[in-house]
Amino acid sequence: MVPVSVIFFALGAIATRASTAIRCSPSSIPKPDLVGASILGIQAEEVHNYSAVSLAPGSNDGKKYTIDFCNVTVTYTHPGWNDTINTQVWLPLEGWNGKFQALGGGGYSVGFGPIYLTYAVGQGFASATTDGGHTVGGEAVPTDLTWSLKSRNNVDWFLFEDYASKATNDLGVIGKQITKSYYRKAPKYSYFSGCSGGGRQGLMMAQEYPDVFDGILSVAPAINLEAFIPAGYWAAHIMNNNHIYPSPCEVQAFTKAAVKACDQLDGVEDGIISSPSLCNAKASDFIGQKYKCNGVHRTLSASSAKVIQAAWSGSGKAGWSGVNKDAAIESYYIPTTCTNNGTCATGDSSLFGNWIQYAIAKDPSFALQNMTDSMFFDMLHSSIRQYGGMVGNNNPDLSKFKANGGKIISWHGLADEAIPPNGTISYYEEVLKMDPKAQDFFRFFEAPGVGHCYGGLGPIPNGAMSQLMEWVERDHAPKTLHATKGSNNTARDLCPYPLRQKFVGGDSRNATSFTCAK
Numbered sequence: 001m002v003p004v005s006v007i008f009f010a011l012g013a014i015a016t017r018a019s020t021a022i023r024c025s026p027s028s029i030p031k032p033d034l035v036g037a038s039i040l041g042i043q044a045e046e047v048h049n050y051s052a053v054s055l056a057p058g059s060n061d062g063k064k065y066t067i068d069f070c071n072v073t074v075t076y077t078h079p080g081w082n083d084t085i086n087t088q089v090w091l092p093l094e095g096w097n098g099k100f101q102a103l104g105g106g107g108y109s110v111g112f113g114p115i116y117l118t119y120a121v122g123q124g125f126a127s128a129t130t131d132g133g134h135t136v137g138g139e140a141v142p143t144d145l146t147w148s149l150k151s152r153n154n155v156d157w158f159l160f161e162d163y164a165s166k167a168t169n170d171l172g173v174i175g176k177q178i179t180k181s182y183y184r185k186a187p188k189y190s191y192f193s194g195c196s197g198g199g200r201q202g203l204m205m206a207q208e209y210p211d212v213f214d215g216i217l218s219v220a221p222a223i224n225l226e227a228f229i230p231a232g233y234w235a236a237h238i239m240n241n242n243h244i245y246p247s248p249c250e251v252q253a254f255t256k257a258a259v260k261a262c263d264q265l266d267g268v269e270d271g272i273i274s275s276p277s278l279c280n281a282k283a284s285d286f287i288g289q290k291y292k293c294n295g296v297h298r299t300l301s302a303s304s305a306k307v308i309q310a311a312w313s314g315s316g317k318a319g320w321s322g323v324n325k326d327a328a329i330e331s332y333y334i335p336t337t338c339t340n341n342g343t344c345a346t347g348d349s350s351l352f353g354n355w356i357q358y359a360i361a362k363d364p365s366f367a368l369q370n371m372t373d374s375m376f377f378d379m380l381h382s383s384i385r386q387y388g389g390m391v392g393n394n395n396p397d398l399s400k401f402k403a404n405g406g407k408i409i410s411w412h413g414l415a416d417e418a419i420p421p422n423g424t425i426s427y428y429e430e431v432l433k434m435d436p437k438a439q440d441f442f443r444f445f446e447a448p449g450v451g452h453c454y455g456g457l458g459p460i461p462n463g464a465m466s467q468l469m470e471w472v473e474r475d476h477a478p479k480t481l482h483a484t485k486g487s488n489n490t491a492r493d494l495c496p497y498p499l500r501q502k503f504v505g506g507d508s509r510n511a512t513s514f515t516c517a518k
Helices: 004-023 114-122 157-183 197-208 225-231 234-242 248-266 302-313 350-360 373-391 399-403 421-434 464-474
Strands: 038-054 063-077 085-092 099-103 126-130 149-151 189-195 215-219 290-293 296-299 336-338 344-346 407-413 442-447 481-483 492-494 500-503 514-517
Touching: 038 114, 063 114, 063 157, 085 114, 085 157, 099 114, 099 157, 114 126, 126 157, 157 189, 157 197, 157 373, 189 197, 189 464, 197 215, 197 407, 215 464, 225 350, 225 373, 234 302, 234 344, 234 373, 248 290, 248 302, 248 336, 248 500, 350 373, 407 421, 407 464, 421 442, 442 481, 442 492, 464 481, 492 500, 492 514
Parallel strands: 099 126, 099 189, 189 215, 215 407, 407 442
Antiparallel strands: 038 063, 063 085, 085 126, 290 296, 336 344, 481 492, 500 514
16 A cells, blocks of 8 residues: 555645646746837746756856756847847746856857857756757857848847847846746846857846846957957958968978977966967968978978968957967868868868958858958958947946946956957957956956966966855955866966966976966
């Protein structure tokens, strides 16, 4: 005979599940109140035992999660804009931590869907993402811009505004309202987290919508997008104009030579350039050095040095710099491909090239390889004029966000192969000029040896969101960011700018072997 207590427990579990199922239904969730928008529909259903590999923005700590959640999708439009946007909100069925976290996108996307959502729900957050009104592919950095043109020479400016800012603000507003409707109480704290384009979205929210989030984690923010994206094509432009196509092997050999020349500027040889501003090496310094490619001995050439230096120095105009010398520039800046017989050509440069074709030339068939120097700089200046107000997001006045009690943590990998970290550094310096006490609410950290969002030899601050929550909720400001899971199990503390890591002795894999100093 089954004990009565077991029967009551089973009945209680069934009743609880039935209750949550009723709560997770379109009829139980009122339409969000979104100014300037019309809600087209709400879908809601429970999802059980959903499993996926997931990670947080700006993390290399991905793993498999299995979660149960209420999946709510809000579909809406801005009347007159002819857009259709889908915002997904995932709500843990059990173990909600009482907080909400909105998640950003990257490249030319506004959100990454389950890639980040699964992790956030696994941590107990009610979480949300948006498609911004357009779909993207499965690339790690989405580069598709076909959505940006209605037709040749006609930009869809409404979709661009959705991409730039509006859909992200809507994400916060919708996400918090759905969370309150489902749990019958508002989240205690609301956060935003994103890397790259998502990092830009985070800083944009602090600048333009300062009352939506209590805390913002902005990793490798793509601010000044209208400038660094077209400027990033400069090295490929030099290749095309001079018919110089360094092989990936040669590009990597130049990078290796630069690292060797500047590695010990922080006092330790570890394959990382921790003080890139002190690294005065030029590509021409390494002409004639030997390297090996596929078992064949070769020599670094003067012609290739010209292309490498273009990536390191930047376009030299419009105030835009290149990437640091330990960045994997063969990924985006010098994407050459070579055949078996050694013939090389320009490879996929769609991150930068698509912006020039779609956003500036407004013509998908525009021949990038035929640009003259004059045309290139005209394109660059045109991009800044047309799009600076939409995607620049470099306003240093964060006084309203500060007045609302908000906190920001931002970090940028110094070996970022996509976004020059000097752009973030320059922005933070402008913030400090406007408010010398900005570190009371906004702290920026350099991450030596770290690539774009993750990757590279340097350790990653995987716990940055936890430290942000400590700051927001307990007023424990981060003196350093704890970075782990670097190469060879390296761990280090990232220093708040303008302080930088300095080796003080011991095992370079240990955080205690470094201190923060000017």
